[in-house]
Amino acid sequence: MVATHIVESEAPMLDKKLDVNDQDANNLAEAETTNVDPAKKSTKITSEDIDVYYGEKQALFGINLDILENSVTSLIGPSGCGKSTYLRCINRMNDVIDICRVSGTIKIDGNDIYDPALDVVELRARIGMVFQKPNPFPKSIYDNIAYGPRIHGLTESKDELDELVESSLVKAGLWKEVKDRLAGPGTGLSGGQQQRLCIARAIATKPEVILMDEPCSALDPIATATIEELIDELRQNYTIVIVTHSMQQAARVSQRTAFFHLGKVIEEGETTQIFTNPQNEKTQDYITGRFG
Amino acid sequence: MEAQEVQKNMSNDLSTHSAEVKRRMSKRLKKRQAAEKRFQFYGMAAIFTGMMFLVILFTTIISKGWPAFLQTSIQLNVNLAPEIVDPTGERNVDKLMQANYTKIARTALYAELGGKPKNRKTRKLMYKLLSRGVDVQIRDVVVADPSLIGKTVPIWLYAHGNVDALLKGAIDRNTENSSRLVKDQQLEWIDKLVASGKMVKQFNWGLFTHPASSQPETAGLGVALIGTFFMVIIVLLLAIPIGVAAALYLEEFAPKNRVTDIIEVNINNLAAVPSIVFGLLGLAVFINFMGLPRSGSIVGGLVLALMTLPTIIIATRAALRAVSPSIREGAYGVGASKMQTIFHHILPLAFPGIMTGTIIGIVQAVGETAPLLMIGMVAFVQDFPTTPMEPATALPVQIYMWATSAERGFVERTAGATMVLLAGLFVLNAAAVYLRRKYERKW
Numbered sequence: 169m170v171a172t173h174i175v176e177s178e179a180p181m182l183d184k185k186l187d188v189n190d191q192d193a194n195n196l197a198e199a200e201t202t203n204v205d206p207a208k209k210s211t212k213i214t215s216e217d218i219d220v221y222y223g224e225k226q227a228l229f230g231i232n233l234d235i236l237e238n239s240v241t242s243l244i245g246p247s248g249c250g251k252s253t254y255l256r257c258i259n260r261m262n263d264v265i266d267i268c269r270v271s272g273t274i275k276i277d278g279n280d281i282y283d284p285a286l287d288v289v290e291l292r293a294r295i296g297m298v299f300q301k302p303n304p305f306p307k308s309i310y311d312n313i314a315y316g317p318r319i320h321g322l323t324e325s326k327d328e329l330d331e332l333v334e335s336s337l338v339k340a341g342l343w344k345e346v347k348d349r350l351a352g353p354g355t356g357l358s359g360g361q362q363q364r365l366c367i368a369r370a371i372a373t374k375p376e377v378i379l380m381d382e383p384c385s386a387l388d389p390i391a392t393a394t395i396e397e398l399i400d401e402l403r404q405n406y407t408i409v410i411v412t413h414s415m416q417q418a419a420r421v422s423q424r425t426a427f428f429h430l431g432k433v434i435e436e437g438e439t440t441q442i443f444t445n446p447q448n449e450k451t452q453d454y455i456t457g458r459f460g
Numbered sequence: 461m462e463a464q465e466v467q468k469n470m471s472n473d474l475s476t477h478s479a480e481v482k483r484r485m486s487k488r489l490k491k492r493q494a495a496e497k498r499f500q501f502y503g504m505a506a507i508f509t510g511m512m513f514l515v516i517l518f519t520t521i522i523s524k525g526w527p528a529f530l531q532t533s534i535q536l537n538v539n540l541a542p543e544i545v546d547p548t549g550e551r552n553v554d555k556l557m558q559a560n561y562t563k564i565a566r567t568a569l570y571a572e573l574g575g576k577p578k579n580r581k582t583r584k585l586m587y588k589l590l591s592r593g594v595d596v597q598i599r600d601v602v603v604a605d606p607s608l609i610g611k612t613v614p615i616w617l618y619a620h621g622n623v624d625a626l627l628k629g630a631i632d633r634n635t636e637n638s639s640r641l642v643k644d645q646q647l648e649w650i651d652k653l654v655a656s657g658k659m660v661k662q663f664n665w666g667l668f669t670h671p672a673s674s675q676p677e678t679a680g681l682g683v684a685l686i687g688t689f690f691m692v693i694i695v696l697l698l699a700i701p702i703g704v705a706a707a708l709y710l711e712e713f714a715p716k717n718r719v720t721d722i723i724e725v726n727i728n729n730l731a732a733v734p735s736i737v738f739g740l741l742g743l744a745v746f747i748n749f750m751g752l753p754r755s756g757s758i759v760g761g762l763v764l765a766l767m768t769l770p771t772i773i774i775a776t777r778a779a780l781r782a783v784s785p786s787i788r789e790g791a792y793g794v795g796a797s798k799m800q801t802i803f804h805h806i807l808p809l810a811f812p813g814i815m816t817g818t819i820i821g822i823v824q825a826v827g828e829t830a831p832l833l834m835i836g837m838v839a840f841v842q843d844f845p846t847t848p849m850e851p852a853t854a855l856p857v858q859i860y861m862w863a864t865s866a867e868r869g870f871v872e873r874t875a876g877a878t879m880v881l882l883a884g885l886f887v888l889n890a891a892a893v894y895l896r897r898k899y900e901r902k903w
Contacts, residue, residue: 266715296793305805315796
């Protein structure tokens with residue numbers, strides 16, 4: 169059931185680490201000398217040479233991607249390009265797929281999340297996830313939010329839990345709409361409300377990173393706008409990675425964008441730069457709607 | 461010739477929505493509509509045929525079986541004479557059990573019908589109006605309340621099976637006296653008793669409480685009901701936990717490889733194994749090897765549990781698989797472990813499906829006869845079993861045994877017992893539907 173994390177032989181790995189360190193040092197040196205980048209944000213998640221296989225089929229080819237703290241990074245690309253697969257590597261959601269194998273390293277704050285000593289349950293509490301289709305549990309609104317904190321033992325009293333539920337719902341912009349019916353069913357809400365409930369559920373476990381897999385694809389434009397505003401607010405406190413098929417959405421909500429194609433990162437950088445002045449021809453073609 | 465060619469070309473011109481196109485399409489459309497109508501008709505015909513057979517089945521069973529719920533009884537003023545019931549006067553229960561109650565019953569009957577006939581043959585005809593089981597009826601009254609000894613009390617006593625059959629119309633009065641089971645003289649007494657309200661058809665509680673008997677009027681489903689009850693309990697206790705656990709492991713935890721594939725195929729095969737084979741297994745393993753008591757409902761329960769297991773496993777796996785993967789993802793997403801995901805989210809959602817499958821399995825097991833024949837549950841059991849280790853029978857086996865008896869009373873009891881079994885199965889099925897409705901994802 170657990171995806172094998174292929175540990176490469178010792179020597180090359182050490183080499184690579186050295187390389188990386190060198191690179192980091194170089195980057196730092198560069199950054200210090202040419203410190204013109206207005207986004208002085210530090211890197212939250214680094215990915216090195218991520219390969220993902222579904223059985224025989226390789227889905228991702230050597231992904232190297234840095235995701236900055238307290239910003240929104242959008243992953244765009246045509247269907248089947250591996251954006252969601254990459255997203256699911258970050259909270260090891262691919263572990264639950266039998267035939268899926270992941271190799272390479274993903275580090276969050278410098279800690280390897282595929283470290284065998286790391287508890288995946290704790291990792292997923294630190295990295296919230298919002299899915300394509302709103303998937304509230306068939307429980308009350310309150311229990312939907314309280315479930316995560318309960319299983320992780322985050323709160324020690326009922327009052328504390330009540331507070332956490334309220335603050336999560338407030339942060340997700342849903343409090344005013346549901347405060348009178350917390351005991352009502354979570355699945356009785358509208359699609360957009362359900363998705364915000366799922367965001368609140370993700371926030372409740374006090375994550376640092378929130379992954380969103382096409383969170384608006386099942387929503388109408390108004391609900392989408394609400395969620396987008398919410399994402400913009402959440403950016404203050406969380407690192408957000410969002411997969412989207414909507415170029416406009418990527419342009420609206422994200423500060424950085426990575427373009428995926430056929431399992432590779434073709435181009436990544438500032439969103440404005442990707443959309444106004446793409447360096448790669450394929451990126452250009454995709455964002456102008458010539459394919460994909 | 462050329463004109464014809466042109467004509468043909470024109471009619472073949474399908475490029476625009478010409479009259480020809482419309483004609484062809486409407487032709488095809490009619491065909492399609494006819495095919496759909498025909499298909500619907502076949503479906504309705506199939507359902508109708510099925511319903512018809514069901515109606516025929518139920519009408520025969522009910523029309524044959526309803527008299528079994530009535531039993532002709534005779535009210536007699538029974539004199540519980542101390543010199544017969546308790547000559548020593550010690551009120552010792554063992555002694556009380558052995559008194560000659562038949563004599564008391566007959567005396568009461570003679571008194572009711574105007575004196576003891578002098579002729580031995582007439583006397584026999586007269587006391588043949590009473591069931592041979594009446595001594596037990598009087599004994600039970602006396603043992604229950606020994607203070608009645610010495611008094612004359614009215615007691616309802618079973619009439620003989622033939623009398624019962626006559627009153628229910630199964631024996632024709634117009635038959636020749638010599639070939640009729642109820643003789644002319646008996647008819648006279650019966651008419652007299654019926655006229656005075658002393659002979660009445662009452663609701664036959666005995667059908668549910670009496671143990672096995674060779675006389676239909678005192679035969680009941682008591683032992684069979686207890687046996688079936690024990691077996692259902694054993695099946696519930698064994699098959700549900702084992703089946704659900706096996707299904708959970710196979711579905712959620714087991715690696716998908718050749719071994720689990722083989723296990724899966726074999727579980728499906730087991731579900732199709734004829735039930736008598738399970739009976740043979742029970743005989744060989746539980747009785748001969750493990751030495752469990754023959755005819756005990758424990759063995760029956762074990763065999764039926766084994767038989768029900770595949771059904772429960774298959775139903776549970778289907779129910780688990782039917783839970784939306786998005787719920788699973790949501791749970792994993794907030795950091796629930798596999799166990800938590802399964803026990804907090806998957807199982808509660810799969811519960812209605814599991815219950816339905818389980819109850820269907822149990823219903824199947826309750827109606828099963830063949831394996832019970834193999835392990836000796838087809839027996840004449842008169843003592844009520846108090847534990848599953850004691851000999852018992854089961855409802856379907858009791859039906860099978862009664863069906864092989866010739867007396868008129870057993871024929872109606874066979875149908876009556878079938879009605880009881882069917883009613884039980886209906887109740888279980890209704891419970892399945894109710895549970896599914898109740899626990900089905902409400903929101």
